Amino acid sequence: LTAGKDFSAAPDVRGWPSTPTVPARVCRIEDETTAGSVEARMAAHLAAAWQMAARMAGRSPHDGEALGVVFASTKGSVEDSVWSKASPPRLDDTLTPVLRRFLATSDLQPRRTVCVSNACSSNHVALQLAGFWLRAGAVREVLVLSADHVGPFVVNGFAALRSLAPERVTPFAAGRQGIQLGEAAAALLVTLPGPAALCRIHAVDTRVEGHALTRSRESGATLEEACVLACDGRTPDVIVAHGTGTEANDAMEDAVYRRLFATVPVTCTKWSVGHTLGASGAVDLIAACEMLRRGEVFRIANTEAPDPAFAARYLTRQARWSGPPPARALVASVGFGGMHGAALVELA
Amino acid sequence: MRVHTIPFPAATPPAWTARVQRWEQLDAASFAVADAFETWGEPMPDAFLLANRSASNAADEKFARLGAQSPSRFVTTLPSVSLSPLLQLTGWVGLMICVQDGPDTPATALAEARLLIEAGAARRVGIVQYEIGPQAVTVRYQVVT
Numbered sequence: 001l002t003a004g005k006d007f008s009a010a011p012d013v014r015g016w017p018s019t020p021t022v023p024a025r026v027c028r029i030e031d032e033t034t035a036g037s038v039e040a041r042m043a044a045h046l047a048a049a050w051q052m053a054a055r056m057a058g059r060s061p062h063d064g065e066a067l068g069v070v071f072a073s074t075k076g077s078v079e080d081s082v083w084s085k086a087s088p089p090r091l092d093d094t095l096t097p098v099l100r101r102f103l104a105t106s107d108l109q110p111r112r113t114v115c116v117s118n119a120c121s122s123n124h125v126a127l128q129l130a131g132f133w134l135r136a137g138a139v140r141e142v143l144v145l146s147a148d149h150v151g152p153f154v155v156n157g158f159a160a161l162r163s164l165a166p167e168r169v170t171p172f173a174a175g176r177q178g179i180q181l182g183e184a185a186a187a188l189l190v191t192l193p194g195p196a197a198l199c200r201i202h203a204v205d206t207r208v209e210g211h212a213l214t215r216s217r218e219s220g221a222t223l224e225e226a227c228v229l230a231c232d233g234r235t236p237d238v239i240v241a242h243g244t245g246t247e248a249n250d251a252m253e254d255a256v257y258r259r260l261f262a263t264v265p266v267t268c269t270k271w272s273v274g275h276t277l278g279a280s281g282a283v284d285l286i287a288a289c290e291m292l293r294r295g296e297v298f299r300i301a302n303t304e305a306p307d308p309a310f311a312a313r314y315l316t317r318q319a320r321w322s323g324p325p326p327a328r329a330l331v332a333s334v335g336f337g338g339m340h341g342a343a344l345v346e347l348a
Numbered sequence: 349m350r351v352h353t354i355p356f357p358a359a360t361p362p363a364w365t366a367r368v369q370r371w372e373q374l375d376a377a378s379f380a381v382a383d384a385f386e387t388w389g390e391p392m393p394d395a396f397l398l399a400n401r402s403a404s405n406a407a408d409e410k411f412a413r414l415g416a417q418s419p420s421r422f423v424t425t426l427p428s429v430s431l432s433p434l435l436q437l438t439g440w441v442g443l444m445i446c447v448q449d450g451p452d453t454p455a456t457a458l459a460e461a462r463l464l465i466e467a468g469a470a471r472r473v474g475i476v477q478y479e480i481g482p483q484a485v486t487v488r489y490q491v492v493t
Contacts, residue, residue, distance in 0.1 A: 018416040074426060075408075082412045093403035096450040114456055115448040117403060118428045125445055129460075132467035153412065157422035208396075208444040210435020212369055213423045222441055337428035338435060
């Protein structure tokens with residue numbers, strides 16, 4: 001992100017059961033497991049993410065009585081079963097098998113587990129649920145896992161919606177053309193405040209509205225409510241926007257940030273790593289934490305200048321950062337079905 | 349627990365459909381959930397848990413079976429979307445979590461509802477479940493206080 005690299009490329013659609021009707025760009029997780037099930041691939045990616053997170057945290061939660069695990073995803077392993085016309089309809093959801101496979105290959109014995117599927121705000125909802133678990137004293141630590149796999153189901157869906165950008169994604173620019181897709185697996189170890197914490201999540205709020213099946217209200221009133229509750233009177237130093245690069249979503253976010261935080265710089269990640277769907281909130285939160293820890297910000301490097309109709313302050317390619325190192329970041333999230341989320345993260 | 353069964357597709361559109369965008373494109377789950385609450389006149393809870401063992405499998409399969417080209421089918425392939433028509437009818441805004449735990453989903457949802465109350469996140473949590481059959485949908489609704 002800081003190097004300004006766009007990781008997306010045209011997907012290899014040979015062998016796909018259904019080919020997208022419009023060009024697509026996907027940022028894939030590079031691995032050597034090209035064969036096997038999506039379920040196994042996702043579980044392996046989650047295991048890799050967890051190993052890295054445990055290393056960063058300097059420990060591993062082995063206490064089964066104290067650990068909770070929440071897995072957030074939009075579609076889980078749907079590609080494994082949905083194309084088979086011969087099989088009977090699948091009875092169970094496509095997230096739980098991924099989590100169970102991950103747990104079977106880990107040394108974790110959690111006291112409490114659940115999967116959450118709240119569209120592209122799944123990670124924010126999982127984080128909020130983790131907070132409820134901790135607040136209620138049900139567990140002492142929560143491992144929040146997030147992952148999504150990009151295959152023909154997802155690519156065709158967004159192609160059908162005409163939301164895929166044929167080339168680079170330019171969030172908040174005039175003439176933006178939509179999203180590119182990305183894969184990610186993420187692991188966040190969430191605990192009550194303590195000396196070992198890398199960053200502090202001040203608050204998370206999510207809420208759903210009923211404006212339309214896909215679009216948010218143009219005013220952004222529901223995202224605004226979520227941001228206000230997450231910030232709780234604090235002003236962030238930087239905002240990591242959802243920033244899909246679609247016409248409607250970017251305009252809605254601009255309406256919110258110009259009202260709430262007109263002078264706070266806004267950046268985003270999806271121009272670089274794609275829209276990682278249920279994992280996107282985790283990617284953005286981790287990116288925000290890295291900004292705070294390093295004391296530097298990343299830009300929206302694909303966007304030369306913001307849409308002239310917009311009034312929030314965007315960290316586009318040419319924008320300059322003039323303030324002190326950021327110590328507090330707001331991470332926003334938006335999803336189909338009226339989902340909205342916001343999390344405020346601070347240096348510990 | 350309240351239970352509501354409705355044929356789907358409906359022979360004639362219920363009156364509430366005039367207040368929902370593109371109601372004719374709704375999938376079975378979202379259509380039935382909206383119809384159930386309209387029929388019951390049930391007050392809205394503080395928070396919703398959507399807890400369906402099969403999640404959006406029916407919508408997923410229909411989208412793929414029809415060639416994965418239909419935008420209106422694709423948007424229904426997310427469990428969270430199934431509450432949207434009801435929210436359009438009521439204007440309700442709040443906490444909603446789609447929980448999945450395979451065959452244990454109903455029991456897990458009940459435990460999560462109790463925990464939301466314990467954590468002070470809500471006082472009344474509504475758990476919505478549905479079962480989609482070949483010609484009808486059954487919605488079950490339970491309020492935990």
